[in-house]
Every structure is written in C-alpha cells, then in structure tokens.
Amino acid sequence: MIKPVNSVEYNRFGYEWGKYNRIIPIYEKQFLGWVHPFKPSDFKGKRVLDAGCGTGRNTYWPLSYEAKEVVAFDVDPRTVAVAQKNLSDYSNASVVQSSIYDIKYVNEFDVVFSIGVIHHLERPKEAVAKLVRATKPGGTTLVWVYGKEGYTLLKFFINGVRRLTSKFLIRILDICVKPWSFLFYLYLKAWKHKHPYLKLLSQASYWHIHSILFDQLLPETANYWTRAETLDLFDGLSVSDVRINFCNKGSWTVWATKED
Ligand SMILES: C[S@@+](CC[C@H](N)C(=O)[O-])C[C@H]1O[C@@H](n2cnc3c(N)ncnc32)[C@H](O)[C@@H]1O
Structure with a gap:
C-alpha cells in the first residue's frame, strides 16, 4: 500500500469519487476546455499519462480519440478502483495506484497531463518536475490549476x-x-x-x-495561483515554449514542450 502524502486529502477525495463516479457527456466539453487549445486529433496515436486521474473522467476522452495507450494513476485506492471500472472497455488503458511524487517513468509519454491536482499538493514544483521527467523529448506536459484572477x-x-x-x-x-x-x-x-x-x-x-x-x-489544501505563479511551476525544468491559457476566465492551463 502506498503511503499517502496527505492522508486527509487522500480519504476525502476517495469519498467524493467513490460516490460521484459516473462519466457523463458534459465532461467532454469540460475536458476540451481544460486542455484547450489541444484538440481530439492531438491525442490520436499518442501515449498519454493522466496524473491524479480521479474517476478517469479526463482519461476517458483521449481513449475515445484513439490514443495509442493511456496510463492513469491516482494516490487513492478507492478512486483507482472507480477509474478501472470506468475505463474497462479500453484494453489500451491501465490505471494504477501511485503518488505523483513516486512516478518512475522517464521520457515515456507523448502527452502528460494533470488536471485539478497540482494546486492541492504541498510540493507542487516537485510534482511538475516528475511530470516533465515522464514526458518524451518533444512531447507535451500540461497542467490545469485554479487561477487567482477572475471571480x-x-x-x-x-x-x-x-x-x-x-x-x-x-x-x-x-x-x-x-x-x-x-x-x-x-x-x-x-x-x-x-x-x-x-x-x-x-x-x-x-x-x-x-x-x-x-x-x-472538501480539501484542506487548495491554492489559487496568479499567471506568474502558474508559469513558475515550470521554471528551471528542461522545457521550452511554455504557454499559458486563461481557461473559462478563472483558471490556468499551462503547457510546455520537453527539451531534447
Ligand atoms: C480534484 S481531484 C481531480 C481528479 C481528476 N484529475 C479530475 O479532474 O477529475 C484531485 C485528485 O488528485 C488525487 N491526488 C491527490 N494527491 C495526489 C498525489 N500525491 N498523487 C497522485 N494523485 C493525487 C486525489 O486522490 C484526487 O483524485
């Protein structure tokens, strides 16, 4: 059993995803908003990693867009069981229990994304560094976080x-x-x-x-970051072309290309 980094959060999100676990059509619009400007065709034939996958409600869409393989993980075991069930129709999907801090992958995935996770962590920069490490040179690392600006x-x-x-x-x-x-x-x-x-x-x-x-x-930790603080998540990492989008006028999607 993996030791949770923050056992309070771990249990609280596990309860949420155990109960509110269905994948519904509106989640596709939500997902495409969070990853904008990426389009369904950008996932086709790609190896994708979803870090902190929850119910698999974001993992699901790249699979439906014909990604080659999608690996998803979450720190919470109940949540992992829900995501495994939700994605069970796809033989090219796997869901494992892991903490983001313990990702072992190096230069593996064309697209690595983490949606709604990093702002709940105590060591966000360390987590983003692990995501970049898992990304192939020339691949994309994308993170969506709460913004300080807006509402x-x-x-x-x-x-x-x-x-x-x-x-x-x-x-x-x-x-x-x-x-x-x-x-x-x-x-x-x-x-x-x-x-x-x-x-x-x-x-x-x-x-x-x-x-x-x-x-x-429900969470104890929830950071709302400014544009500059969000961009700083990638500071000092081996990435180029760091880009940012003000999503739905209230949150940030930041993505970068892993350097060779
Ligand atoms: C707000 S939810 C977002 C879930 C999913 N990405 C989504 O958008 O539906 C945050 C998720 O991060 C997971 N999480 C928290 N700490 C984590 C860690 N250290 N490593 C991996 N996942 C973690 C939680 O268990 C929870 O499922």
Missing part, C-alpha cells in the same frame, strides 16, 4: 468557507452542501448566462453541480 470575490468567499468545511466529517459535509448546490443549480437554470463557465454549467445536472461545489469545499 475574485467568490474565490475569497469559498476559501474562507473551506477553512471550516475542510474540517467537517466528509459525510456531513456532503449533506450540508446539498441545499446550496440546489440553489446554485436553480440560479444556473433560471438565467441565460454569458460567462463561459456558467454557460457550461447551466447544461449540467443537479448531481454534477453538487459534485463541483462539494469538491471545492
């Missing part, structure tokens, strides 16, 4: 509330968040939203909205 008041509020809710028993938190999720769901459905993220969420089901709110309020 600043809302983030300030959520951060304050999280200080309290991250201490709640996870089952109690799940129940407590439900009425708020319902109100948010009504708000999303009641208006035509122009903001890209709200527009996407207005197509979501109640349980999806609830899983997002719950996900925001």
Whole structure:
C-alpha cells in the first residue's frame, strides 16, 4: 500500500469519487476546455499519462480519440478502483495506484497531463518536475490549476468557507452542501448566462453541480495561483515554449514542450 502524502486529502477525495463516479457527456466539453487549445486529433496515436486521474473522467476522452495507450494513476485506492471500472472497455488503458511524487517513468509519454491536482499538493514544483521527467523529448506536459484572477470575490468567499468545511466529517459535509448546490443549480437554470463557465454549467445536472461545489469545499489544501505563479511551476525544468491559457476566465492551463 502506498503511503499517502496527505492522508486527509487522500480519504476525502476517495469519498467524493467513490460516490460521484459516473462519466457523463458534459465532461467532454469540460475536458476540451481544460486542455484547450489541444484538440481530439492531438491525442490520436499518442501515449498519454493522466496524473491524479480521479474517476478517469479526463482519461476517458483521449481513449475515445484513439490514443495509442493511456496510463492513469491516482494516490487513492478507492478512486483507482472507480477509474478501472470506468475505463474497462479500453484494453489500451491501465490505471494504477501511485503518488505523483513516486512516478518512475522517464521520457515515456507523448502527452502528460494533470488536471485539478497540482494546486492541492504541498510540493507542487516537485510534482511538475516528475511530470516533465515522464514526458518524451518533444512531447507535451500540461497542467490545469485554479487561477487567482477572475471571480475574485467568490474565490475569497469559498476559501474562507473551506477553512471550516475542510474540517467537517466528509459525510456531513456532503449533506450540508446539498441545499446550496440546489440553489446554485436553480440560479444556473433560471438565467441565460454569458460567462463561459456558467454557460457550461447551466447544461449540467443537479448531481454534477453538487459534485463541483462539494469538491471545492472538501480539501484542506487548495491554492489559487496568479499567471506568474502558474508559469513558475515550470521554471528551471528542461522545457521550452511554455504557454499559458486563461481557461473559462478563472483558471490556468499551462503547457510546455520537453527539451531534447
Ligand atoms: C480534484 S481531484 C481531480 C481528479 C481528476 N484529475 C479530475 O479532474 O477529475 C484531485 C485528485 O488528485 C488525487 N491526488 C491527490 N494527491 C495526489 C498525489 N500525491 N498523487 C497522485 N494523485 C493525487 C486525489 O486522490 C484526487 O483524485
């Protein structure tokens, strides 16, 4: 059994993904938003690594775009079991239990991505260095993280509330968040939203909205980084052409090419 780096987070995300575990069509739009400007054709025939895969809801799409092979891993064993089940139709997919800090791969994958993981870690730069190490020379390492810019008041509020809710028993938190999720769901459905993220969420089901709110309020560690702080994740690594995209006007996707 792998020793979790932070046992609180490890158990809390495991509960979330054990319960909110279905892969639904809207996740494809969400995934393509997070990896923008990468397109489905960019994954075709590629070897891909998904670091901190959760339920496999991002791993799934490169497989459907005919990636050659996709390896996914997560530190939490319950989560790994969920992802294995969700990806079981693909013989070219494998899901293993590992911590990002322990990745052994060197120069293996054409595309290595980690979505929504690095900002929860205590040693994010060390984790990104491991991702780059696993990437083939000429391949791409991509990371999506929470941004400090955009919806600043809302983030300030959520951060304050999280200080309290991250201490709640996870089952109690799940129940407590439900009425708020319902109100948010009504708000999303009641208006035509122009903001890209709200527009996407207005197509979501109640349980999806609830899983997002719950996900925001459960972790002990959740960093919101500025553009400069996000770019700094790749500083000093053997990469070139570091690029960044302000995703849905509230988060950052940063990617780079591994140097030869
Ligand atoms: C917010 S979830 C994101 C999951 C998935 N990438 C997604 O977008 O659906 C964060 C995930 O990171 C995993 N995680 C946390 N620490 C990790 C570590 N040190 N190594 C690998 N995975 C880790 C958690 O178990 C959890 O599944």
